[in-house]
Amino acid sequence: MKTKTEHEYIVTESTVDVRSYTVWSDVELTQDELYTVFYEVDYVDNATNTFEINGKKGTVRFDGTEFGDDGQLDYEKVG
Numbered sequence: 102m103k104t105k106t107e108h109e110y111i112v113t114e115s116t117v118d119v120r121s122y123t124v125w126s127d128v129e130l131t132q133d134e135l136y137t138v139f140y141e142v143d144y145v146d147n148a149t150n151t152f153e154i155n156g157k158k159g160t161v162r163f164d165g166t167e168f169g170d171d172g173q174l175d176y177e178k179v180g
Contacts, residue, residue, distance in 0.1 A: 126159030
């Protein structure tokens with residue numbers, strides 16, 4: 102059940118985070134193939150996943166996230 106309030110806001114914070122991955126393959130991958138396979142790994146440091154794309158096999162590892170600073174705040178009054 103939602104509580105009755107007089108004012109409602111949606112607050113957003115924007116930062117620039119940098120996520121790093123390592124991809125290994127026995128054969129060269131195209132840019133499109135690289136951009137497809139790196140999404141197939143969990144966002145947990147050192148998590149790995151094997152992939153096969155267009156007959157090419159390999160492994161992708163999530164190396165970690167460098168969290169951005171200098172967050173920019175914004176809000177919108179919705180009620």
